[in-house]
Amino acid sequence: MKASHWPADLQQIRRLRLFHNVAVGSLNRLLKEFRACELEAGEVLLTPFNRNHHLYLLLQGQLKVYLGSLDNQPVSTLAAGDCVGEISFIDNQQPSAYVVATEPSSVLRLHRESLLKLSEHSPQLMQNLLELLCTRVRQGNQQILDSEQNANIDTLTGAFNRRWLEHVYQRESTRCAFNGRPLAMLMLDVDHFKAYNDQHGHLAGDYALCLVANTLRNQLRPKDSLVRYGGEEFVILLPEIGEEEVRRIGERLRHSLERIGSFYSPAGALPGVTVSIGLAQMRPKDSLQSLIARADQALYQAKQLGRNCLCG
Ligand SMILES: Nc1nc2c(ncn2[C@@H]2O[C@H](COP(=O)(O)OP(=O)(O)OP(=O)(O)O)[C@@H](O)[C@H]2O)c(=O)[nH]1
Known part of the structure; x- marks a missing residue:
């Protein structure tokens, strides 16, 4: 980080989010405390391993924030007007993240002590700081939510994964049992899928799986x-649906795939696929494993009966 000249521009300071509506007199007294610095693209400004005694205000350029490791995806991008280092400013601990300049950037640096002195006389500064922290907390919560959702989703098809199934079964089986309502499971398997892959390629197989997932999902509640x-x-x-109704739904799903003779994919036109389906209804004391075992048994029968049909 290289020191640079800064013409002590009060108007520029007042435009920074941290100093919104802070009394001009207070800011004027603070002006001589700012130090301007230039960062090169790729330069690391903060790391959790180095204690930080400054707050940085970004005048120009772009900074990215990384949690845990610089190899992770950045969690946020900071632009001119933002500040960085406020968390270690408040709790006087190590920085919570890595902050890296992604392009040549100019920052103003303010020592912790100088800002602390100003904060004693400026409730507005403290309010701005609190608002900044709230923004960070909300961003953090959103990231937790996003990563939690991603952890439950299959990346190829966008369907839920087994981890979600365990979670949702726990919830729905308890709820349905408590309300005396039925809970059904359909287990579907694409027919002759090995041959499909062999004939059209693995990528075509991937598109066919996406077709299956989309076709099914579009018809569900x-x-x-x-x-x-x-x-x-x-x-x-499928919670709260009786056996006959589930059979009708399963047949409708099976038929909707059977009807797709061919479909368009980024790899060109491809033939559709059919599915075999096993149906099982939840019984008292069923675990997820026992319900799956019965659906799987019914699916096996459907395969035995020649595929592209529903059993159970
Ligand atoms: N393209 C693609 N293929 C997959 C994926 N996951 C599994 N497969 C393939 O799915 C095929 C499943 O083959 P099998 O279990 O023999 O079943 P099948 O050929 O569908 O035969 P039946 O189920 O008896 O009709 C294997 O060739 C796997 O490689 C995937 O994500 N993408």
């Missing part, structure tokens, strides 16, 4: 869960 259970195997959990 928000409270149903479509789960990619294994390679070409899907499970659907």
